[in-house]
Amino acid sequence: MVYIRDKITKATCGGFLVREDFVMTAAHCKQSHLMVYLGVNDTNSLPDGIEVDPISHPGFSMRKPGHDIMLLKLKTPATLNENVSTIALNEKISKYCMIMGWGWQAYDHVSPSNVLKEACVTLIDSENCGTADTLCTEGSTRPGKGDSGGPLVCGGVAQGIVSLYQNNKNGGYLTLYTHISHYLSWIHDIMKSP
Known part of the structure; x- marks a missing residue:
């Protein structure tokens, strides 16, 4: 990092x-x-x-x-x-990934974390994701404010870059990552x- x-x-x-x-x-x-x-x-x-x-x-x-x-x-x-x-860049991708950063742990916190944090996330199918150059995860475990630009690491390889967050159709959170292999x-x- x-x-x-x-x-x-x-x-x-x-x-x-x-x-x-x-x-x-x-x-x-x-x-x-x-x-x-x-x-x-x-x-x-x-x-x-x-x-x-x-x-x-x-x-x-x-x-x-x-x-x-x-x-x-x-x-x-x-x-x-x-x-x-x-960290290596690779086209082969694993579904089980890790994110990390110094961002806010919750949106009601007033400042970012001083200590590097990490969390496990699972990729969803690309047809529910958006553009072809995007990878996605959904759910409450996600990067926070200040984590932009950090890696999405899958199988020990950097596969994505934390890009943006949005609400999905189900009222949950969708996190979009730039798909590096593109x-x-x-x-x-x-x-x-x-």
């Missing part, structure tokens, strides 16, 4: 390290002065941050859903160790650029 914070507005998101020099997150997390913090468990004691150059997917728009994916090019590559490592060619093109 990577803790992402704008150094001026203090707005936060989650992300994950996909290579020593790239973090993946949601495009709607883009701010003007983003910093990433690696190896964080408790946000009360942050290590030195790393400045980044954000690269949003060209199809993303705040006015409509879809293409909610962004790569952050680290200006100083990460040093990998027991607390900082990359963007692998774009990701590889950006990451191989000089």
Whole structure:
């Protein structure tokens, strides 16, 4: 997990390290002065941050859903160790997944968690989900405010990016994740650029 914070507005998101020099997150997390913090468990004691150059997917728009994916090019590559490592991207998907982040644990809480939290979720069938580039879970176990950009990890592999939440037809909650495998060619093109 990577803790992402704008150094001026203090707005936060989650992300994950996909290579020593790239973090993946949601495009709607883009701010003007983003910093990433690696190896964080408790946000009360942050290590030195790393400045980044954000690269949003060209199809993303705040006015409509879809293409909610962004790569952050680290200006100083990460040093990998027991607390900082990359996560693989893969097209094969498992139905049983895990989400994590520092977001609000409930909507009536006044502040986010300082400690990294995780929860187990199960993917639902894609026909009940929305667009082809989206994965979904439903139910009260879900990411909270401040968890945007964090990974949906299925079978030890990053399969999705926390994107948005909405009420479903049954009055419950539907969480949408950007399906990473739909963007692998774009990701590889950006990451191989000089």
